[in-house]
Structure formats: C-alpha cells, structure tokens
Amino acid sequence: MNRLGNIYYLSVLFGALWGAIWAIIITLLALFISGLSFQPQVTAGAIAGLVAAAVLAFHPPAKRSLGLRALAGFAFLLVIVLASGAQPMGLPLGRYSAGQLIFTVLMAAITVQSIHLTCSNLGPGHEKRYNVEVLCLRFIKGFGLVTFTIAVALPFFVMVMMSLKNQQLLLSNPLDFSIDFGQGVSALFRSYIELFTQYHFGTYLINSALVSVATVAITLFFAVPGAYAVARLRFPGQNFLSRSILLIYMVPMIVLVIPLYAIFSQLGMRNTLWGLLFVYPATTIPVALYMLQGYFRGIPAELEEAGLMDGLTRLNVIRKITLPLALPALASVALYVFMIAWNEFLFAFMFLDNVDLFTLSRGIADLNSSEVPRQHLMAGAVIATVPVLALFLWFERFLVAGLTAGSVKG
Amino acid sequence: MPTPDTSNQGPPKGLGPLAKREMRFAYLLLLPTFLIVLSVVLFPLIANVWISFKPVTLGDLRAPAILVNERLMGDLAAVGDEADIRYRARNSSRKSAIADVLFTDTIPQSLTVISVNERCVAGGQKLTCDLGDYEAGQREDIIVRVAATQAFLDAPENIKVTKPVFTFAPENILTNGDFTLDNFRRVFNASDFWSVLWASMYYTIAGTVGALVMGLFAAQLMNITFGGRAFLRGLFLSPYVAPVIAVALAWVLLLDPGPGGTLNALLIQLGVIDGPISFLGQRAVEISFLGLSFDFPVALTVVIIFEIWRYFPLAMLFILARMQSVSTDIYEAAEIDGATPLQQFRFISLPQLMGIMAVLFLLRFIWTFNKFDDIFLLTGGAAGTRTLTVNVYEQAFAVSNLGAGAAVAVVVFLVLLCFSIIFFKFSPEVDA
Structure with a gap:
C-alpha cells in the first residue's frame, strides 16, 4: 500500500495554506484588538501548518484523536515560533506577552481544526478521484466561508468600531480598534448621544418609522385586493396583468425622479412626507401584488367557494378566509416593503429640504460633510442599520419563504 | 322543413351576467393600484419625455413672480407737503414673461393722492393699476404722488403696512409651447457620452455576472450543514438588507486614501502596497501584461465590487x-x-439551477443598469464611474439643466427597452 499518495500530499499542501491563512487572520485580529503593529508571519505560518498537517494526515482518520490533534497543535506552535525567530506575530514575545500567547495558541488550535475538518475521513489508502475532489472541494469551501465572512463583516465591523472611537484616534492609528471600556458608558457612546441631542436623530428616526409603517399599510391596503383579483377572479387581461405587473418594477427610479421633482415642486408637495407616501407605495405595490398573488393561488379555492355558498360576500371572503390563511405571506410582504421604504435614499434625498422632515437616509446624507467627524457619520449609519437588520434577522425565515415562493417554481 | 338555425347552438359566447359582475368586481379591486401606478410611474414616464424636449432648468421650477419694493420718497413735514410713493416692480424670472399684471394697493387714509401713473386708477384710497405684460427681467417704477394731511403728521403711518397685491398669469415653463432638440444634441454631442455608455455597460455586465457567480458560490457554501450556519446566513444577507447609505459610507471610510483609511493602512501594514491607493478617486492604472499595457479602471472596478x-x-x-x-x-x-x-455539480445541480439563474440574470441585469444610489454615494460619478443613471442626476441637478437630465433619462429608458426586447426574443421560456 502506498502510504503517501495524492491525498497525503494534498493534505500537507492545504495544511500549509491553512497555516498561512490563519496566521494572517489571527494576527490581524490581534492587531485590531490590541492596536500594536503586529506583522503576519505568513511563511512561518505556512511551514507550521505544513508540519501540523504532515503529522495529522500521516495517521488514518480513525486514529486522529484529540491527543493527536493536540500533538499537531504543539508541532505548529513549535515550528511557527522557530521559523519566525521567536516572533510569531512579528513582534518580540516580550511585548503584550499574555495576548501573544493566547492568540498564537488560538492560531494553532484553529489551524489544526481546519486541517482536521478538511481531511476528516480521508487518509492514506483513499486515493480515488472521488476523494481527491472531496478533499479539494472541502478546502475551497472552507476558504470560501472564511473569505465571505470577512468580506461581508469587515465593513460592518469598521462601521461599529469607528462609531465608538474619536476622530484623533482614528486618524493617528486607523488599525487600532481597541475599545477603552474604562471611560464609562456615556463616553463610549458619545457619538450616539450627540446625534440624538444635537443632530435631530430622534426626529429622523420617528420620520423614518412613520414613513415606513405608513408605506407598508398603504401598500397592503391596495395590493391585497389587487392580488386577490389577479389570482382568483376571471376577467379579460388577467393573464397579461399577472405577467406584466413586475415590469413596473423594471422602470428605473432615476427616470421618474425628474418629472416627479418638477411636478411635486409646482404642486408644493415636494418638501413633505406626504410626497414620499405617494411615491413609495407606487414602487412597492407592484412587487407586493406579485408576491401576494403567487401565494393566493396556492390557497385552495374550495375554502373560498364554501364561504361564498354560505352567503359571504366576496369582500368578506377575502377578509375572513383568504387573509387569515395568507398571514405568513402578508408578514413577509410587509417586512419586505418596510425594508424598501426604510432604506430608500433617492427620493428622500431629492425631495426633503427641511430638517424636521428628514428620514434617516436623508439625515445621514446631510452628515456626510467634512465638518462632521467620522464617528458621528458611522454612528448614524449604525442607527439606520440596526432596526432594519434586527427586524430582518428576527423574521428571516418568513421573509425568505415569502420572497422565493412567488417566483421559484418546481 | 326549415333547417334549424345552428348559429345559436354550442356553448354560449361572450361573458354571461355573472362573469360580467366578476369582471367589474375585479376591475374595481384593481382600480386603486392602477391609478397609483398610472400617476406615479406611467404619467411621469411620459412627462419625462415631454421635459426632455423643453428648455427647462432647475431655476425655472420656481414660478416667476413680480417682486415689488415700496418706498416713500421725500419729506412730509408740513400739511400739504408732497412726496412720491415709489413702487419698484420687477419680473423675478429672467427667462419667461408674465402676462396681465394687475396691481392693487391701499394708500393710508391720512395721505391724499394727487396724481398717479397713467395706467393706474385711484378710487379714494384704493389704487389699481393695469400694468399689462411684463417681459422677462423687466423692471419699472410706478410713482404715486401724495400730499400729507394733518392726520399724517399727528400719527405718521408706515405706507408699507398695506402690502401691494399683484395678480398675474405666470407663464408655466413646463406647459408652454416651447420645444427644443438642444437637450438631445447636448447629450449626444457631449465628449464623454460614449465613455459614460461604456462605463454603464461594463458596470452592468460585470456587476450582474459577479453577483450571480458569487451568489452561486455562497449558495454552495450555505448548502452544507455546520454549526452556526443560520448565523452565517443572516450575516451574508445583511449587505442586502442594510440601508445603502450606511454601507456605502462605511465603504467610503474603509477605502479612504487619507490618514484613517482602514484598508490602505491594512495593506501597508501587510506590505502589499507601498503608499495609499485612492480606490474611489483613481480613474485608471496602467498594467503591463505579456508586453501589452492596458489601462485598468480602478474606481469603476471598486464600484462593481461594491455592487457584487x-x-x-x-x-x-x-x-x-x-x-x-x-x-x-x-x-x-x-x-x-x-x-x-x-x-x-456539473451534471445535476447546474442544469437544475439554469432556470433560476437565467431569471436572476435578467432581473439583476436590468436592476444593475438602473442602479443610481450606490455609485452616487461612493464616488458621485467621479473618476470614470459616471454611468448613464448618474449622468441623469449630474445633468439635471448638478448642472441644473432639467431638460438635459430628462434627455439622458430617455436614453436610459430606450437602452432598457432594447435589453428587454433582446431578452424576451432570445429567452422565450423565461417568464420573470
């Protein structure tokens, strides 16, 4: 039996790659948290990862116990310290010793675990194309997960961290995201407090909530009967309508902005929240109608026919039978419309001039000037993001089911 | 024996009374939606075409008005002293005329009107002037000669207390009969029209394909079961859910080339670059590859990465x-x-996913082409990132030429129409 086949060499290669990846990530994490100028030791990390993988993958999968993994971890630690000249994170071990120790051990543990997961169940004697592909795909997927997570989270991380710092600190060391908890809560959240006390963010928040909730209400009020008509009633043009309603959603908002700006200016509706409440539903009703009619079609018609036979009018059928059954769809449509209205920027930016009427998006756009310090800008961004994100994550399953139900067919 | 009339046989044609009632009910339910969509989407679309043929600037939206300044010229020290009340009237608009200007004011009781402008009539203390038409920017003085009475000297009244009132029919620049092709001439003759179109296409195609490929990859990752998957899925969805202004500004600060820019500091710390890169401000960088050198658009690529x-x-x-x-x-x-x-993956997953991928491509393609906020907030259309949609804003609100902006918007809409026709011609089985 050829003990050291493709699988083994690939495992060692991926071990080296994992070592390099985690050396970079963990070192940067330490850098962000401590504010010290650590340097990732990529080569040392790669060699250490290679050695750890060589130790781990040499043994058959069943024998890779916790002890063996700990051994591989020790090998990693030893090699990275030696290969980097006793500077596993680019600085002498004397500085920030406890932190360096923790982060280096974390690096070793997470690298070994990555290697272990990458080549679990695969070891010497599994040299088939199938297994080689599985091994490669596992690495690619693991690498993809790490990359996606960092790429998605980094801007949000920066957003939150910057909002808690102050301009001088940010400019002097932009990589120092250490948080000084000793300064007390009110000092830590100073930007937020100032936004609410000096920059009218309380008003913006109320305006945003008002506009969004009203948009949801108006949208549902008009879209529900419309969707019911398209889904249930027979009339000339029904097919055309159910297909073409989404075309409205394809019309670029920027094309509508000039005429609406001109007309609303002349009617005196431009600098009002009513103007927004006129425009937002027009853009959301078509989507809502489309999503709802898809759901309404899925409700058995027999239930409604029974209602009709028992003497209910059509409107009462909608109210007492269809709507209660469509509650999940209504919730997801409401959430989606809320999200659109809350996040809308273009019309709020073009229409609103009066500080008392600003929505959050418009208010943040107003902060975006050189006079306002960065932490205020980012605190504003956090204030706008948190409600909609929290709401969305809370009801995520609802929304996902509703969003995809209308359009994804078997 | 007469043959029975067969034309009445067979199933009934047309709508029966019940079906008609159902139809009317359906139309009634759809009416509000139809009206709103008509007034906020379809009507503005047509209005946009209308505006694109008109010489309208942003300033014209404020309806022209007569501005007037009223002043007492001369001293009124004794009974019988005469002075002039001067009304200095001006058409506020420099471009459009105002027709049928009618002017009224009340002269204080304590002043006696002696003589008035020939176009005015003074009935007691009531002054009425028919000033006719005012040309654009026209200004004139209307003089009313008055004499003081004892009552005025006892209690001098400010003549400005009674405001002069104008009635007039301002010409509405949006509805008048002036049409021009200048807007389109300006748009097509602009030196950067083709580069704007090219940027738009590059942005749309790269953004769409990129988002689809990354979405496909992320979906493969999310399809494996592991601890924390629900959390990661929520995290991965957050760029889409968060307000565009929040994430765009976070990116702007992240990519800032000045001191305090996180990514530049990070890359310098890692030794990847020597000096800061202006990710959103640099138009192009020259890259030599296999002896060929070409310009790599930096800002446009960064904007596309944001879109993805x-x-x-x-x-x-x-x-x-x-x-x-x-x-x-x-x-x-x-x-x-x-x-x-x-x-x-190749022979099972991919064929199954082709349908949804085609639909997504179509939708994303059009939406990316329509996208305005993202680029506007990241670069404001600078450094070669000006797409057609940003150009609409640029022309209409930055250069303040509404007509030209509307003309670009018409171009946007026409390009979009072309895409739709191409898509629906070549993919008949895809119904969005």
Missing part, C-alpha cells in the same frame, strides 16, 4: 431555495453510480 458585495445575497437566497427544492434522490443515485462531487 451588496447583491450576491439576493442571488444566494434564490439559488439556495432552488437547490433545496431539488430532491435528494437524484444525488443518491448519482452517488451510487460513482459520480464525483464535481460531476454531480
């Missing part, structure tokens, strides 16, 4: 939903037949 970052979650969501609806039997069968993971 923000919209891959949508593609991921739909692809994931489609993948989870594929029955596992097929994969089990393939497993037994010895298909490798890549073969399973």
Whole structure:
C-alpha cells in the first residue's frame, strides 16, 4: 500500500495554506484588538501548518484523536515560533506577552481544526478521484466561508468600531480598534448621544418609522385586493396583468425622479412626507401584488367557494378566509416593503429640504460633510442599520419563504 | 322543413351576467393600484419625455413672480407737503414673461393722492393699476404722488403696512409651447457620452455576472450543514438588507486614501502596497501584461465590487431555495453510480439551477443598469464611474439643466427597452 499518495500530499499542501491563512487572520485580529503593529508571519505560518498537517494526515482518520490533534497543535506552535525567530506575530514575545500567547495558541488550535475538518475521513489508502475532489472541494469551501465572512463583516465591523472611537484616534492609528471600556458608558457612546441631542436623530428616526409603517399599510391596503383579483377572479387581461405587473418594477427610479421633482415642486408637495407616501407605495405595490398573488393561488379555492355558498360576500371572503390563511405571506410582504421604504435614499434625498422632515437616509446624507467627524457619520449609519437588520434577522425565515415562493417554481 | 338555425347552438359566447359582475368586481379591486401606478410611474414616464424636449432648468421650477419694493420718497413735514410713493416692480424670472399684471394697493387714509401713473386708477384710497405684460427681467417704477394731511403728521403711518397685491398669469415653463432638440444634441454631442455608455455597460455586465457567480458560490457554501450556519446566513444577507447609505459610507471610510483609511493602512501594514491607493478617486492604472499595457479602471472596478458585495445575497437566497427544492434522490443515485462531487455539480445541480439563474440574470441585469444610489454615494460619478443613471442626476441637478437630465433619462429608458426586447426574443421560456 502506498502510504503517501495524492491525498497525503494534498493534505500537507492545504495544511500549509491553512497555516498561512490563519496566521494572517489571527494576527490581524490581534492587531485590531490590541492596536500594536503586529506583522503576519505568513511563511512561518505556512511551514507550521505544513508540519501540523504532515503529522495529522500521516495517521488514518480513525486514529486522529484529540491527543493527536493536540500533538499537531504543539508541532505548529513549535515550528511557527522557530521559523519566525521567536516572533510569531512579528513582534518580540516580550511585548503584550499574555495576548501573544493566547492568540498564537488560538492560531494553532484553529489551524489544526481546519486541517482536521478538511481531511476528516480521508487518509492514506483513499486515493480515488472521488476523494481527491472531496478533499479539494472541502478546502475551497472552507476558504470560501472564511473569505465571505470577512468580506461581508469587515465593513460592518469598521462601521461599529469607528462609531465608538474619536476622530484623533482614528486618524493617528486607523488599525487600532481597541475599545477603552474604562471611560464609562456615556463616553463610549458619545457619538450616539450627540446625534440624538444635537443632530435631530430622534426626529429622523420617528420620520423614518412613520414613513415606513405608513408605506407598508398603504401598500397592503391596495395590493391585497389587487392580488386577490389577479389570482382568483376571471376577467379579460388577467393573464397579461399577472405577467406584466413586475415590469413596473423594471422602470428605473432615476427616470421618474425628474418629472416627479418638477411636478411635486409646482404642486408644493415636494418638501413633505406626504410626497414620499405617494411615491413609495407606487414602487412597492407592484412587487407586493406579485408576491401576494403567487401565494393566493396556492390557497385552495374550495375554502373560498364554501364561504361564498354560505352567503359571504366576496369582500368578506377575502377578509375572513383568504387573509387569515395568507398571514405568513402578508408578514413577509410587509417586512419586505418596510425594508424598501426604510432604506430608500433617492427620493428622500431629492425631495426633503427641511430638517424636521428628514428620514434617516436623508439625515445621514446631510452628515456626510467634512465638518462632521467620522464617528458621528458611522454612528448614524449604525442607527439606520440596526432596526432594519434586527427586524430582518428576527423574521428571516418568513421573509425568505415569502420572497422565493412567488417566483421559484418546481 | 326549415333547417334549424345552428348559429345559436354550442356553448354560449361572450361573458354571461355573472362573469360580467366578476369582471367589474375585479376591475374595481384593481382600480386603486392602477391609478397609483398610472400617476406615479406611467404619467411621469411620459412627462419625462415631454421635459426632455423643453428648455427647462432647475431655476425655472420656481414660478416667476413680480417682486415689488415700496418706498416713500421725500419729506412730509408740513400739511400739504408732497412726496412720491415709489413702487419698484420687477419680473423675478429672467427667462419667461408674465402676462396681465394687475396691481392693487391701499394708500393710508391720512395721505391724499394727487396724481398717479397713467395706467393706474385711484378710487379714494384704493389704487389699481393695469400694468399689462411684463417681459422677462423687466423692471419699472410706478410713482404715486401724495400730499400729507394733518392726520399724517399727528400719527405718521408706515405706507408699507398695506402690502401691494399683484395678480398675474405666470407663464408655466413646463406647459408652454416651447420645444427644443438642444437637450438631445447636448447629450449626444457631449465628449464623454460614449465613455459614460461604456462605463454603464461594463458596470452592468460585470456587476450582474459577479453577483450571480458569487451568489452561486455562497449558495454552495450555505448548502452544507455546520454549526452556526443560520448565523452565517443572516450575516451574508445583511449587505442586502442594510440601508445603502450606511454601507456605502462605511465603504467610503474603509477605502479612504487619507490618514484613517482602514484598508490602505491594512495593506501597508501587510506590505502589499507601498503608499495609499485612492480606490474611489483613481480613474485608471496602467498594467503591463505579456508586453501589452492596458489601462485598468480602478474606481469603476471598486464600484462593481461594491455592487457584487451588496447583491450576491439576493442571488444566494434564490439559488439556495432552488437547490433545496431539488430532491435528494437524484444525488443518491448519482452517488451510487460513482459520480464525483464535481460531476454531480456539473451534471445535476447546474442544469437544475439554469432556470433560476437565467431569471436572476435578467432581473439583476436590468436592476444593475438602473442602479443610481450606490455609485452616487461612493464616488458621485467621479473618476470614470459616471454611468448613464448618474449622468441623469449630474445633468439635471448638478448642472441644473432639467431638460438635459430628462434627455439622458430617455436614453436610459430606450437602452432598457432594447435589453428587454433582446431578452424576451432570445429567452422565450423565461417568464420573470
């Protein structure tokens, strides 16, 4: 039996790659948290990862116990310290010793675990194309997960961290995201407090909530009967309508902005929240109608026919039978419309001039000037993001089911 | 025997009374939606075409008005002293005339009117002037000569207390009969028209394909079970859910080339670059490859990366939903037949996903083409990132030429129409 086949060499290669990846990530994490100028030791990390993988993958999968993994971890630690000249994170071990120790051990543990997961169940004697592909795909997927997570989270991380710092600190060391908890809560959240006390963010928040909730209400009020008509009633043009309603959603908002700006200016509706409440539903009703009619079609018609036979009018059928059954769809449509209205920027930016009427998006756009310090800008961004994100994550399953139900067919 | 009239036989044609009632009810339910869409989408679309043929600037939206300044010229020290009340009237607009200007004011009781402008009539203390038409920017003085009475000297009244009132029919620049092709001439003759169009196409195609490929990749990642998957899925969706202004500004600060820019500091710390790169401010960098050198658009690429970052979650969501609806039997069968993971992906997953990918491509393509906020907030259209949609804003509100902006908007809409026709011609089986 050829003990050291493709699988083994690939495992060692991926071990080296994992070592390099985690050396970079963990070192940067330490850098962000401590504010010290650590340097990732990529080569040392790669060699250490290679050695750890060589130790781990040499043994058959069943024998890779916790002890063996700990051994591989020790090998990693030893090699990275030696290969980097006793500077596993680019600085002498004397500085920030406890932190360096923790982060280096974390690096070793997470690298070994990555290697272990990458080549679990695969070891010497599994040299088939199938297994080689599985091994490669596992690495690619693991690498993809790490990359996606960092790429998605980094801007949000920066957003939150910057909002808690102050301009001088940010400019002097932009990589120092250490948080000084000793300064007390009110000092830590100073930007937020100032936004609410000096920059009218309380008003913006109320305006945003008002506009969004009203948009949801108006949208549902008009879209529900419309969707019911398209889904249930027979009339000339029904097919055309159910297909073409989404075309409205394809019309670029920027094309509508000039005429609406001109007309609303002349009617005196431009600098009002009513103007927004006129425009937002027009853009959301078509989507809502489309999503709802898809759901309404899925409700058995027999239930409604029974209602009709028992003497209910059509409107009462909608109210007492269809709507209660469509509650999940209504919730997801409401959430989606809320999200659109809350996040809308273009019309709020073009229409609103009066500080008392600003929505959050418009208010943040107003902060975006050189006079306002960065932490205020980012605190504003956090204030706008948190409600909609929290709401969305809370009801995520609802929304996902509703969003995809209308359009994804078997 | 007469043959029976067969034309009345067979199923009834047309709508019966019940069906008619149903139809009317359906139309009634759809009426509000129809009206709103008509007034906020279809009507503005037509109005936009109308405006694109008119010489309108942003300033013209404020309706022209007569501005007047009233002043007492001369001293009124004794009974019988005479002075002039001067009304200095001006057409506020420099471009449009005002027709049928009628002017009224009340002279205080304590002043006696002696003589008035020939176009005015003084009935007691009531002054009425028919000033006729005012040309654009026209200004004139209307003089009313008055004499003081004892009452005025006892209690001098300010003549400004009674405001002069104008009635007039301002010419509405939006509805008048002036038409011009200048807007379109200006748009097509602009030196950067083709580069704007090119940027738009590059942005749209790269953004769409990128978001789809990344979405497909992310969906593969989310389809494996592991601890914390629900959390990661929520995290991956957040770029799509968060307000565009929040994430765009976070990116701007992240990519800032000045001191305090996180990414530049990070890359310098890692030794990847020597000096800061202006990711959003640099138009192009020259790259030599195999002896060929070409310009790599920096800012445009960064803006595209932002677009991909923000919209891959949508593609991921739909692809994931489609993948989870594929029955596992097929994969089990393939497993037994010895298909490798890549073969399973290539020959089972991919064909199943083609439908949803085509729909997503179509939707994303159009939406990306329509996208305005993202680029506007990141670069404001600078450094070669000006797409057609940003150009609409630029012309209409930055240069303040509404007509030219509307003309660009017409171009946007026409290009979009072309795409739609091409899409629906070449993919008849895809119904969005």
